[in-house]
Amino acid sequence: MEDRDKQSSLGRRTVLMAGAAALTAGCAGESTPRTVSAKAQPALDARNWASVRAQFSLTSSYAHFAAFMLAAHPAPVREAIAQYRDVLDSRPQDYGIGFYDLQRSDDSRKAIAGYIGVRPQEVALTDSTTMGLGLVYGGLRFKAGDEVVTTEHDFYSLHEALRLRAERDGVVVRKVRLYENPATASTEEIVRRLVRRITPRTRVLALTWVHSSTGVKLPMREISQAVKEINDRRDRGRRVLVVVDGVHGFAAENATMSDLGADVFITATHKWLFGPRGTGFVWAGADVWPMLQPTIPSFSRQAWTGTPGPLADLNTPGGYHSFENRWALPQAIAFHETIGKATVAERIRSQATQLKDGLAKLPNVRLVTPRSPELSAGVVCCAVNGMEPDAVVQQLLVKHGISAGSTPYRESFVRFGPSIVTSPDEVERAIKAMASLR
């Protein structure tokens, strides 16, 4: 795909129709179905990055290398949210009463399932990664003596969910360091350090696909394969589950659940997908859901009526949500799929590589994230000699019009996230800005 304004030979692919169809189909109870107005949205030429960027209202006064942290909404998502909000604010009965959200939430579930290559009934909807981590680590059914192996590199929410669980019922949590120096980490080292901490008592590996502390992407396939070999020698009831916080790989990498080989996948959809804020999900295979005890009462039909149904429904927290956001998830996924999963992943990968190659040449900068795309995704961490990360971030923004972030960990780094809202030209600008820092 070209950066310059270029009409695709295949013609314009737009997400307008996908969005309109989803909204129209979702309006049970309305005598006149509402549709998305084509006029309200700028047309998307999905083969042109400038056109993709134009779908966002993000200011052009700086480059957005921290946009992956909390999603800005592209036009089809903004439009869908506005439509749903208008109806909720004016004619809420149009969406029915009682099992208020079920049909549209099901559409969101189906869209997620199609995107990650699983069955919709295996997906529980949540509001964030943190909510998913709390539900899973709070809900896993452990027996006395069971242990969890996690790592030193994960986000606060994962460690805190495990700490609360350990405090509640004494589950033993062991932390392993997977690499001494992230820049030189290797698949062999990571798998070896992890596997040697697995004991007959280990029931869960609590991992993070892409470490927001360092940018290291775990070799999930190799880890899952190593765990499978251990599990092949165990009774099924004592197998080790691989549970993954996938938030910085989801929609940044072109992968399905079977590519990863994990048993449970927890993510938000409000980061690299640029999905509606306050949305996320937990996926587990049908054979794994029985190992999870629901924490928050479900509003599913089966919870109310006792009719049998998928356990993922019982693990989807009930209560009324910000439905206009949840229901706009199909538009976010349609937007992403219209551009193409592989195309998005390649865009992120090529800019991250360009950025790392540039930073690695700077005498004043230490690159923290591995150069190899095998062990990294879109998160790029680095340090500037003699400068605190927050001071770097401040200077980048104020003097150079570059928005980056600093990592909220004991050892903090400067962090960039090239994505579909940044460009190779902006990456060049970021490298030059980093070179000038003193």
Ligand SMILES: Cc1ncc(COP(=O)(O)O)c(C=O)c1O
């Ligand atoms: C690895 C990781 N997991 C989870 C989160 C929190 O995600 P959420 O805001 O969806 O709870 C973050 C950072 O925001 C993160 O870096």
